[in-house]
């Protein structure tokens with residue numbers, strides 16, 4: 556094959572692109588595969604700026620199955636990703652996710668819990684007294700209870716990305732540091748991509764794994780994707796007193812979340828209605844003070860005094876159509892595959908989504924059927940319902 560001709564070209568080499576690359580090469584080592592990634596430091600990739608949470612508590616069957624797969628996988632992934640005897644350290648900490656439930660949210664929470672249990676998940680309903688006993692710092696009088704997933708937790712997002720990338724490289728993936736400026740097509744068939752350096756890379760299969768930039772990339776071929784970059788801010792605080800034991804990830808009905816981080820720190824965030832749309836990475840401590848701290852201190856009174864250590868802003872590749880993954884072949888353009896729109900839960904979905912897309916490309920029967928996330932639903936206006944935090 557000539558140098559710039561590939562069987563598969565992947566645009567974006569963060570967690571999604573690298574997971575697809577790994578799964579393709581693990582299943583079909585002979586294929587010639589390139590990943591075009593413009594920023595090998597991944598400074599602005601959502602993957603690096605993620606909280607790394609893995610939770611079973613979704614309300615859509617397929618999202619729950621994806622998380623079950625991830626939970627099982629994370630106990631053995633370090634072994635699977637070992638390259639030349641070097642084992643990655645993903646630092647998976649199963650410290651739990653606690654969703655606090657208010658009276659209006661109870662029916663939906665019970666429905667999701669029943670579905671999770673039917674699918675074999677470990678999730679429990681906790682009464683306010685049980686929550687208080689388990690997590691004495693929390694003030695939960697205004698809640699009717701909570702759902703607690705003891706096997707939920709978080710891992711190091713950058714380590715997961717690097718694990719997939721290193722393994723893909725060891726299997727033959729070529730990472731090209733460049734930017735895709737245009738998708739090249741002939742009629743309704745994809746033919747490759749033009750890079751900022753002027754190079755053209757040819758491939759009959761192109762995967763859009765460009766995260767929050769996915770719509771921009773797709774638009775160069777005339778495809779309109781409902782993927783919007785929305786800025787989300789996260790704050791790191793240091794309580795005035797050390798906690799006796801780590802807090803799980805706690806989510807309130809308003810969407811406020813917080814959890815323990817290493818070093819006695821706490822991470823806090825909340826998606827707000829007026830979060831900026833666009834590629835803006837500035838964060839503002841005033842948002843913590845005005846919108847997050849009052850609610851936080853109400854639920855954890857000891858956080859009434861604290862030190863704001865730092866913050867950061869990252870982008871959700873928000874699927875403005877239904878908040879769920881867009882996964883599969885774009886119906887109008889032969890050869891263009893999408894792995895986009897993961898909103899706030901893509902990290903934990905990267906193993907299952909990457910594997911499924913590889914199976915689709917290789918035309919192999921999928922181990923986990925994720926066809927409900929196919930892009931066709933957008934053209935047919937069939938949104939997928941996910942009641943949880945997306």
Ligand SMILES: Cc1cc2nc3c(=O)[nH]c(=O)nc-3n(C[C@H](O)[C@H](O)[C@H](O)COP(=O)(O)OP(=O)(O)OC[C@H]3O[C@@H](n4cnc5c(N)ncnc54)[C@H](O)[C@@H]3O)c2cc1C
Pocket residue numbers: 566567568569570571572591592593594597599600601602603604605606607608609733734735736764765766767768769772787788789868869870871872894895897898899900901902903904
């Ligand atoms: C603050 C925050 C918290 C989050 N918390 C969680 C969580 O707890 N759990 C969870 O599961 N998920 C979480 N997420 C979501 C998760 O991080 C993302 O869904 C996931 O990382 C998306 O991965 P990706 O590879 O699709 O995108 P990205 O990581 O954004 O990667 C896209 C890559 O494409 C490259 N690229 C873009 N355009 C081009 C181009 N034209 N040419 C070449 N390269 C290009 C970029 O440089 C980038 O490296 C969070 C996200 C944020 C922002």
